[in-house]
Amino acid sequence: xxxxxxxxxxxxxxxxxxxxxxxxxxDEGGLGAVDAxxxxxxxxxxxxxxxHDMRRRPMFWVSAVIILVVVIVAAFPGWxxxxxxxxxxxxxxxxxxxxPGHPFGYDRQGCDIYSRTLYGARASVLVGVMATAMVVVIxxxxxxxxxxxxxxxDVILSRITDIFFAIPLVLAAIVIMSxxxxxxxxxxxxxxxxxxxxxxxxxxxxxVMSVKNNEFVTAARSLGMGRGGILLKHVLPNSAAxxxxxxxxxxxxxxxxxxxxxxxxxxxxxxxxxxGGDISAAQQSIRQAPQILFYPAAGLALTVLGFMMMGDVVRxxxxxxxxxx
Amino acid sequence: MTTQFPVTDGTLPEGxxxxxxxxxxxxKPLLEIKDLEVSFTTRVGEVxxxxxxxxxxxxxxxxxxxxxxxxxxxxxxxxxxxxxPGTGKVTGGSITFDGRDLVGLPHTEIEALRGRDIGLVPxxxxxxxxxxxxxGTQIEEAxxxxxxxxxxxxxxxxxxxxxxxAGLPDAERRARQYPHEFSGGMRQRSLIAIGLxxxxxxxxxxxxxxxxxxxxxRQILDHLEVLTQELGSAVLFITHxxxxxxxxxxxxxxxxxxxxVESGPARQILADPQHPYTKRLVAxxxxxASRRIQVAHEEGEVSDELLAPEPGxxxxxxxxxxxxxxxxxxxxxxxxxxxxxxxxxxxxxxxxVTFSLKRGHTLxxxxxxxxxxxxAANMVLxxxxxxxxxxxxxxxxxxxxxxxxxxxxxxxxxxxxxxPYGSLDPMFSIFSSIEEPLRLHRVGTKKQREARxxxxxxxxxxxxxxxRRFPNELSGGQRxxxxxxxxxxxxxxxxxxxxxxxxxxxxxxxxILELLGKLQDELGLSYLFITHxxAVVRQIADQVVxxxxxxxxxxxxxxxxxxxxxxxxxxxLLAAIPGAGLEGVEIAS
Numbered sequence: 001x002x003x004x005x006x007x008x009x010x011x012x013x014x015x016x017x018x019x020x021x022x023x024x025x026x027d028e029g030g031l032g033a034v035d036a037x038x039x040x041x042x043x044x045x046x047x048x049x050x051x052h053d054m055r056r057r058p059m060f061w062v063s064a065v066i067i068l069v070v071v072i073v074a075a076f077p078g079w080x081x082x083x084x085x086x087x088x089x090x091x092x093x094x095x096x097x098x099x100p101g102h103p104f105g106y107d108r109q110g111c112d113i114y115s116r117t118l119y120g121a122r123a124s125v126l127v128g129v130m131a132t133a134m135v136v137v138i139x140x141x142x143x144x145x146x147x148x149x150x151x152x153x154d155v156i157l158s159r160i161t162d163i164f165f166a167i168p169l170v171l172a173a174i175v176i177m178s179x180x181x182x183x184x185x186x187x188x189x190x191x192x193x194x195x196x197x198x199x200x201x202x203x204x205x206x207x208v209m210s211v212k213n214n215e216f217v218t219a220a221r222s223l224g225m226g227r228g229g230i231l232l233k234h235v236l237p238n239s240a241a242x243x244x245x246x247x248x249x250x251x252x253x254x255x256x257x258x259x260x261x262x263x264x265x266x267x268x269x270x271x272x273x274x275x276g277g278d279i280s281a282a283q284q285s286i287r288q289a290p291q292i293l294f295y296p297a298a299g300l301a302l303t304v305l306g307f308m309m310m311g312d313v314v315r316x317x318x319x320x321x322x323x324x325x
Numbered sequence: 326m327t328t329q330f331p332v333t334d335g336t337l338p339e340g341x342x343x344x345x346x347x348x349x350x351x352x353k354p355l356l357e358i359k360d361l362e363v364s365f366t367t368r369v370g371e372v373x374x375x376x377x378x379x380x381x382x383x384x385x386x387x388x389x390x391x392x393x394x395x396x397x398x399x400x401x402x403x404x405x406x407x408x409x410p411g412t413g414k415v416t417g418g419s420i421t422f423d424g425r426d427l428v429g430l431p432h433t434e435i436e437a438l439r440g441r442d443i444g445l446v447p448x449x450x451x452x453x454x455x456x457x458x459x460x461g462t463q464i465e466e467a468x469x470x471x472x473x474x475x476x477x478x479x480x481x482x483x484x485x486x487x488x489x490x491a492g493l494p495d496a497e498r499r500a501r502q503y504p505h506e507f508s509g510g511m512r513q514r515s516l517i518a519i520g521l522x523x524x525x526x527x528x529x530x531x532x533x534x535x536x537x538x539x540x541x542x543r544q545i546l547d548h549l550e551v552l553t554q555e556l557g558s559a560v561l562f563i564t565h566x567x568x569x570x571x572x573x574x575x576x577x578x579x580x581x582x583x584x585x586v587e588s589g590p591a592r593q594i595l596a597d598p599q600h601p602y603t604k605r606l607v608a609x610x611x612x613x614a615s616r617r618i619q620v621a622h623e624e625g626e627v628s629d630e631l632l633a634p635e636p637g638x639x640x641x642x643x644x645x646x647x648x649x650x651x652x653x654x655x656x657x658x659x660x661x662x663x664x665x666x667x668x669x670x671x672x673x674x675x676x677x678v679t680f681s682l683k684r685g686h687t688l689x690x691x692x693x694x695x696x697x698x699x700x701a702a703n704m705v706l707x708x709x710x711x712x713x714x715x716x717x718x719x720x721x722x723x724x725x726x727x728x729x730x731x732x733x734x735x736x737x738x739x740x741x742x743x744x745p746y747g748s749l750d751p752m753f754s755i756f757s758s759i760e761e762p763l764r765l766h767r768v769g770t771k772k773q774r775e776a777r778x779x780x781x782x783x784x785x786x787x788x789x790x791x792x793r794r795f796p797n798e799l800s801g802g803q804r805x806x807x808x809x810x811x812x813x814x815x816x817x818x819x820x821x822x823x824x825x826x827x828x829x830x831x832x833x834x835x836x837i838l839e840l841l842g843k844l845q846d847e848l849g850l851s852y853l854f855i856t857h858x859x860a861v862v863r864q865i866a867d868q869v870v871x872x873x874x875x876x877x878x879x880x881x882x883x884x885x886x887x888x889x890x891x892x893x894x895x896x897x898l899l900a901a902i903p904g905a906g907l908e909g910v911e912i913a914s
Contacts (some may be wrong), residue, residue: 015589015590016352016354016381016383016578017352017354017381018354018357018379018381019381019383019576019588019589019590020589021587021588021589021590021593021594021597021599022379022585022587022588022589023583023586023587023599023600023603024584024586024587024600026600027602037379049797213607214747214748214750215742215743215744215747215748216747216748216749216750217813218740218742219740219742219748219808220761221708222706222707222708222735222738222739222740223735223739223762223765223766223815224731224732224735224736224765224766225763225765234750234752237752238750238751240750
């Protein structure tokens with residue numbers, strides 16, 4: 001440091017020790033152009049960063065494999081077993097243990113548990129995906145309209161949301177399902193969705209309200225873009241992250257809700273193989289043959305775990321603020 | 326050290342409680358930072374935020390660290406009191422305070438030092454006071470933490486004394502109020518009261534007034550100066566404003582990219598900067614510059630081969646000269662909802678404002694926060710409906726346009742906003758952001774639009790490869806360039822710049838102002854420049870409108886306003902420009 005002292009002191013006291021005029025040598029790289037664009041890095045966006053973040057986490061790969069397996073099994077159970085879950089039952093084999101070709105043994109009706117567990121995935125995944133899709137559409141529409149247009153829209157839509165929010169999901173589903181005649185995966189999903197959209201509506205209302213105050217929205221307005229165009233082009237894409245995160249977690253809860261209803265006997269009819277129904281049937285023989293309960297329950301738990309873990313990973317990637325340190 | 330603080334009556338601050346006095350001529354430094362290294366651990370490895378910094382502060386002296394964001398100035402200050410955020414760590418060098426090395430000192434000892442010997446006035450008065458506690462309670466807390474012994478009544482008295490000392494009138498009542506009842510300036514005064522509560526030997530003021538209006542800023546800095554002089558405390562200013570630093574401190578330390586590039590007596594650095602960075606900084610500090618960025622005032626050739634305005638698309642009045650925009654008796658009244666239904670009050674944000682902007686010229690609207698300048702701009706942009714009054718564009722009343730004409734009118738006036746982080750959609754690539762206006766107004770084919778985006782990027786001096794990037798990859802100044810390119814896409818006649826350079830670092834700000842000057846010259850643009858910063862106005866504006874509480878208080882050419890301001894308010898604003906008092910110094914440029 002003393003090497004660079006500059007000795008001129010124009011018309012003033014001498015600076016005190018340590019405070020002499022000092023100028024550093026120029027760095028090897030020089031100052032560089034002020035504010036130059038880095039042209040060598042790869043382009044990145046929020047989604048690309050999120051993907052980069054996710055794929056380095058083991059939890060992402062574990063949950064992705066679980067989800068992939070469950071979805072493939074749900075779509076093509078025939079690839080994994082030749083035994084039909086309902087028509088290949090022999091009462092003579094009731095509650096028998098595993099044997100070659102039938103690794104999980106037989107249930108009380110003499111049906112193959114392995115086959116029933118595989119076929120049960122379809123009902124769960126179907127109901128979960130349909131209910132989530134409906135919830136995202138209804139909830140986002142309600143929430144974003146309320147948040148974006150505010151005023152009377154907001155007052156009315158928010159009160160409607162509050163009313164639905166006050167009704168417990170499973171209770172409402174029990175009441176409606178026990179009245180309905182025609183019970184299919186679609187009706188179960190519809191009933192679950194019609195009482196389960198409120199959280200998404202609230203989340204999307206909040207994010208839309210904060211996004212719409214951004215200056216890029218004002219810029220779009222001063223370009224003459226209409227309100228609907230701004231909502232679809234600018235506001236919704238920027239509000240998508242929390243909705244996606246919630247939807248991933250919600251998928252797991254809807255699968256659980258479907259199993260609950262089927263367990264209670266008011267979800268899917270016995271003609272549809274489902275984990276909830278099988279768990280319900282297995283409880284009679286839990287003392288003699290606990291394995292009957294174990295396999296469908298394990299299938300359900302693994303599936304829900306897969307979606308919940310994925311939800312966690314997605315949240316961490318899309319919302320770095322919520323990340324655990 | 327005794328812990329019994331004397332109680333002041335608010336007008337006569339006393340020296341340190343232990344009776345120590347600071348001889349300004351003493352040759353023993355209070356704070357000596359030697360070869361300080363600070364690094365942060367990040368995902369990509371260790372990043373050095375401060376490299377080999379040397380700073381010396383003598384008792385009772387005012388020293389300023391100047392630098393742009395990311396230069397390591399705040400990190401250096403926070404390293405002194407071991408308040409480095411996150412993974413920050415001192416990895417080398419020494420910090421000697423009052424004869425003791427602070428590096429590696431146990432937490433308890435540093436904590437004892439904080440507040441008592443080294444006070445801190447943080448940057449943001451809005452977030453640094455706990456909103457659920459009374460101001461008085463928060464100052465009492467500071468007293469208790471620093472070992473104030475004495476009963477409740479004494480403490481209360483002391484709190485009132487401190488607030489009065491910090492320049493808050495009616496201190497006893499004020500102490501019972503909550504932060505939201507305070508203005509920004511009052512909050513900053515409370516933070517100063519907290520920082521000085523224990524009569525520290527050193528006060529670190531981290532951008533103490535950046536969030537405040539200029540006139541408030543000046544009052545607070547004046548007061549802080551008097552106060553610390555009387556108490557004998559040394560002050561370490563952290564600031565981005567070279568003018569402010571030179572005015573308030575006798576010794577300057579200029580930091581750039583984590584290194585101290587130059588340090589020395591303030592006036593000497595201004596008069597004779599040695600390091601190229603400091604030279605650049607001195608040359609571009611708006612508060613020190615006095616020249617207008619050269620712009621040809623005659624209307625230039627408008628380059629519009631690609632985007633010739635469609636006939637009939639816009640109110641055509643492209644006669645040379647004349648007013649682009651004329652605003653007459655513009656008024657905006659907002660209705661503020663009261664506590665109960667029906668109990669609403671009217672608030673006049675813009676009150677009977679009249680001004681006009683000549684083609685190819687720049688009109689600056691200057692005012693402090695709440696003066697109504699942005700509301701006026703939004704009405705000119707057609708984003709807000711005026712309560713009464715007329716906005717004429719090229720002689721046509723904008724309010725009388727049909728929706729279709731209104732859509733076409735949008736092409737002629739485009740905005741650039743203050744916040745470079747909010748003005749671009751993070752989901753849109755730079756290409757889509759700039760192309761959006763063209764797409765929306767159905768200009769050209771896809772290929773022509775892409776060519777136009779390239780041309781626009783070139784106009785704002787960014788490489789064409791920028792268009793594949795997303796806003797989060799660009800710096801504030803670069804985003805502002807993109808925002809300017811987007812505003813230019815439709816070849817507007819006029820651009821409304823709403824605090825467009827206020828959030829930028831000095832050098833970047835200078836670049837953008839230069840760019841704006843160049844574009845005005847080339848394209849014959851007219852600018853409506855909204856700002857709180859009179860220093861910038863001198864560099865860019867031809868005409869100035871000064872607004873206060875919704876009204877126009879002065880309106881004249883820039884030279885007139887700066888040379889012979891007629892209103893007291895304008896004079897106050899001018900006097901408040903940091904560095905305005907440095908007239909005796911010959912500034913290198």
